[in-house]
Amino acid sequence: MDRSSLLKLGLVLFAVVPARADAGATTATATAATATAATATAAVEPVADVDALPRFVDEGVLLDALTPMLAAAREPARLAVIVVDETDPVRRTALERALVRVLRDRRREDVVTPSLVRARLGAQAAAQAEGAASTAAAGLAADHVVVGDVVPSADGAVLALKLLSTEHGDVVASERVALDGGGARSTAAARSVGVACADLADVIAEAVEASGVAVRAHRVGIPPLQATGAAKAARLDRFLQAELSDALRARGFLVVERSELSKAMDQLSLQELTGTEKVAELGALLGAQSLVLGTVAEAGDRFVVSARVIGVEGAAVLGAAKATIEREGVVSMAAVETRTPAEAALRSAVAPGWGQAYNGEGVKAALFGVSTYAALAGTVAFAGTAAWSSQRYTTLRPGQDGLTAVEASKTAAGLREQANVLWTATAVVGGLTASLWTAGIADALIAAPDVD
Numbered sequence: 001m002d003r004s005s006l007l008k009l010g011l012v013l014f015a016v017v018p019a020r021a022d023a024g025a026t027t028a029t030a031t032a033a034t035a036t037a038a039t040a041t042a043a044v045e046p047v048a049d050v051d052a053l054p055r056f057v058d059e060g061v062l063l064d065a066l067t068p069m070l071a072a073a074r075e076p077a078r079l080a081v082i083v084v085d086e087t088d089p090v091r092r093t094a095l096e097r098a099l100v101r102v103l104r105d106r107r108r109e110d111v112v113t114p115s116l117v118r119a120r121l122g123a124q125a126a127a128q129a130e131g132a133a134s135t136a137a138a139g140l141a142a143d144h145v146v147v148g149d150v151v152p153s154a155d156g157a158v159l160a161l162k163l164l165s166t167e168h169g170d171v172v173a174s175e176r177v178a179l180d181g182g183g184a185r186s187t188a189a190a191r192s193v194g195v196a197c198a199d200l201a202d203v204i205a206e207a208v209e210a211s212g213v214a215v216r217a218h219r220v221g222i223p224p225l226q227a228t229g230a231a232k233a234a235r236l237d238r239f240l241q242a243e244l245s246d247a248l249r250a251r252g253f254l255v256v257e258r259s260e261l262s263k264a265m266d267q268l269s270l271q272e273l274t275g276t277e278k279v280a281e282l283g284a285l286l287g288a289q290s291l292v293l294g295t296v297a298e299a300g301d302r303f304v305v306s307a308r309v310i311g312v313e314g315a316a317v318l319g320a321a322k323a324t325i326e327r328e329g330v331v332s333m334a335a336v337e338t339r340t341p342a343e344a345a346l347r348s349a350v351a352p353g354w355g356q357a358y359n360g361e362g363v364k365a366a367l368f369g370v371s372t373y374a375a376l377a378g379t380v381a382f383a384g385t386a387a388w389s390s391q392r393y394t395t396l397r398p399g400q401d402g403l404t405a406v407e408a409s410k411t412a413a414g415l416r417e418q419a420n421v422l423w424t425a426t427a428v429v430g431g432l433t434a435s436l437w438t439a440g441i442a443d444a445l446i447a448a449p450d451v452d
Contacts, residue, residue: 056094056179057159062102066146069163069173070107073144079103080112080142080166083159084149091179095148095159097202103146104251105198112142116209142166150179193236193243196305196323201247204292204309207319213289220248220309221256221286223265223273225294230327231303236296240305242360244292256286259361259447276315283312290318301327341448348444352437355444364447368440375433382429386422389415 070076081103083095096114103109149160157179163172205215222245227237241258249255264285268278279291294307302324309318348355353369356362393415398405 055098056091057098057177059098059102059106061177062098063106065161065175065177066099066102066107069146069161069175070109072173073163073165076109076144078110078112078142078144080117080145082114082117082145082147084147088150091150095150095179097199099146099148100202101198113206113209115206116214117145118210144172193239193325194247196325197240197243197247200244200305200307200321200323201251203321204248204307204319205251205253207309207321208290211318213318215252216254218290219254219256219286219288220290220292221261221264221283221288222248222292222294223261223270223282225296225305225307226273227296228298230298231296236303240294240296244294244307248292256288257361259359259364261286262447276310279310279315280312288312298327299324303327341445344448345441345445348441349437352440355440356447359444359447361447364443368436368443372433372436372440375429375436379426379430379433382422382426386419386426389419389422393419 081096081099083092083099100111100113104111143166145164145166147162147164149162150157151160159177159179160174161177162174164170165172208218209215222241224237224241231237245255245258264282265273267285268281270278270282273279273282273291273293276293279293283289283291290309290311292307292309294305296303296305298304304322304324306320306322308320310316311318344355344358346355347358348368351369352372353365353367356365356368393412396403396408396412396415398408400408403411
């Protein structure tokens with residue numbers, strides 16, 4: 001890709017940035033997202049096997065190359081990513097995912113994925129940066145773009161990275177990274193649940209964005225995965241639900257809280273969601289645009305995880321992916337996942353809000369903790385003042401503090417009345433404290449994960 005083509009791509013990306021300034025852009029994007037999801041029934045994406053992609057570049061080396069480039073840009077707000085490799089689409093996809101993973105997970109950057117760039121600009125425009133001005137669309141709002149160009153070298157091929165400013169089209173920084181000639185498979189021997197879920201989340205994000213739906217305006221629900229045999233015994237259904245929820249949330253999705261999802265499923269008398277028959281009903285209750293349905297099953301010394309993104313309107317399959325997890329690593333991690341309702345309740349009995357935090361419900365933990373401790377502090381304050389008034393009343397005598405008999409009698413009467421009021425307040429606030437504490441214990445017990 002020559003400099004003029006890079007400049008054109010940068011200018012096109014800059015042309016769509018102002019669309020974010022419209023005050024009604026968020027609502028419009030959400031509406032468009034729903035409409036697109038409802039009409040995306042024409043073709044079902046093939047299942048993307050995240051383990052099948054070769055690893056063409058070491059991510060540590062990639063991080064070392066990107067770090068000085070981003071430093072030259074002085075903290076970019078949002079990055080778009082795209083790789084140009086017309087000879088090998090598999091290599092292009094693998095390199096794009098590696099770039100997104102390094103920028104998003106290691107650098108914590110706000111990233112516009114390549115699929116969304118192509119959806120906005122068109123595949124030909126994204127590859128050639130020609131004639132793309134007429135395809136301007138809202139939603140990118142990227143101030144810089146990382147363009148990777150695979151170019152031949154004496155040793156095979158290198159990834160030429162350039163960081164463009166979308167405002168001026170200038171090349172801010174550039175680096176070259178050597179590619180692995182063989183393309184080693186990415187299924188590492190110690191592949192973990194977290195890594196598998198991160199890869200699945202990348203594929204899901206790409207599939208949703210490729211359908212024209214903005215991830216940041218997309219509310220998604222993730223029911224527990226359907227598990228069988230050893231996978232169910234290891235409690236991978238709940239574990240994967242939590243890990244996948246975190247991974248999608250980290251990529252900008254609006255993820256339905258687990259407690260809200262459980263209540264909706266109970267309302268529909270659903271233990272698990274295996275088909276698309278109840279997708280519309282569950283999605284409507286949750287206010288979600290799509291649901292992620294998954295399965296996990298044993299396959300020799302591994303577990304195979306499959307996931308499908310189902311649009312609520314029309315039950316359209318927006319995308320699908322699968323990944324494998326090494327069985328040896330899963331057993332130890334699942335053994336750590338020993339949260340039980342009894343332990344959640346016990347924690348809330350020891351410290352208000354602790355059980356909710358244990359269940360992964362941060363907002364409720366804060367509410368129960370703050371309210372209960374505030375009531376407890378009030379109870380202690382009232383009780384302390386009441387005790388002082390009572391003690392003062394019982395020990396007051398004429399002549400004390402220069403009081404006459406009449407003055408001492410009046411003061412004693414006042415202290416007695418004050419003590420009675422304060423003891424009443426202590427009882428009321430103490431009852432409130434006990435109620436809040438008990439409610440916290442009950443809530444932790446009910447909302448705790450079911451490990452049966």
